[in-house]
Amino acid sequence: MNVEIVEAVTLDEHGFVTLDQLALAAELPVEELRALVDYGALAPVDPAATSWTFTASWVVVARTAGRLRRDFELDAHSLSVVLSYVRRVEALEAELRALHARQG
């Protein structure tokens, strides 16, 4: 039996997605993603470009946004505030992990 092996791709700064692809991944309308960009919760590579692209690392943030939007029934502004807190918590957790790794 042939077993198909598929490649997992990392969602980091080396990959890029369009606004439409980001909306599909987040399961959010494009307009809501535009609002999140306006509120500073998402950052396209070049905000001045006519069609936005994002580094693939934003897929993770956008999917979190989609979950929070649906599960807490938030509007775009509230969502951008919650996202900023989620990201702060993630940054602090990363710092804590780094300290544990260094100190044992």
Place this chain on the structure above:
Amino acid sequence: MKYKDYYAILGVAKDAGAEDIKKAYRKLARKFHPDVSKEKDAEEKFKAMAEAYETLKDPEKRAAYDQLGSHAQGQEFRPPPDWEQHFARGQTSFDDVDLADLFAGLGGGQGFRRRADPKSPMPGRDYEAAVRVTLEQAFHGTEVQLDLSVPEYDENGVAHRVPRMVTVRIPRGVTDGQKLRVPGKGGHGVRGGRAGDLYLDIAVSPHRLFRADGLDLFVDLPLAPWEAVLGASIELPTPAGPVQLKVPAGTRAGQQLRLTGRGLARPDGSAGNLFAIVQIAVPTVLDDAQRALFRQLEEGSTFNPRAHFEREAAP
């Protein structure tokens, strides 16, 4: 089909009003939502309550759910025949159907048929799976076999749970908490809709020697006092195999000896470092000869490790 007691999951009475249901859901969501909660099994609990809320908040879905009557949580049951007609175009088996799949995307005034609009393409669902790897697997890359239970739609538009096996190649250099995407390996699209993606949440198991921070690795390096003072060449384990490490003379406890590029490495060429953190280990059992040697060192040495106490404490 297995019964799920949505009212019990949300902790509300069967005759609870829409506002009470919303309030109960919000309270539980605040506690268990995986993005904001660190409760044990938060994700699993949240999935159950989100599924319950998704059905009970919609009057049409709730009415259909209520027609199922009362059963024990998890009990196998057969829905009434007229109830099944809501969901399928023809005769269909509901044996391997999950209530969540049945209610997903239905209601909201569009009737119960999933494919009310038979023309528009429908993208496949995205799936998420947790993948745990060892640090060695993260270092070298690995292949993991995932046994998923996924919904697939029959010709009547009913989603049946089917097993799907996917073997995924995980690239080297993955880190704890990282998300990966496997394009096109989510649910099948319908009517030409694109296939969904499979998202993997990577967890790296703790290692008995190495600790990771991003691509950097840390290992404790115990040295005997004489190795730290005189310097030494010691064998240090690394995920790629042991290497000889030159410890310079006069190495202090807490010092980090860096082995450049010996941490985790990614296919794009980025690589972390391995840091050996020096600990001075002292022998706790000495024979007479060894004790005499330490005494001799004590008497002959002018070294004062607390000289700064005198300087700092001076008025």
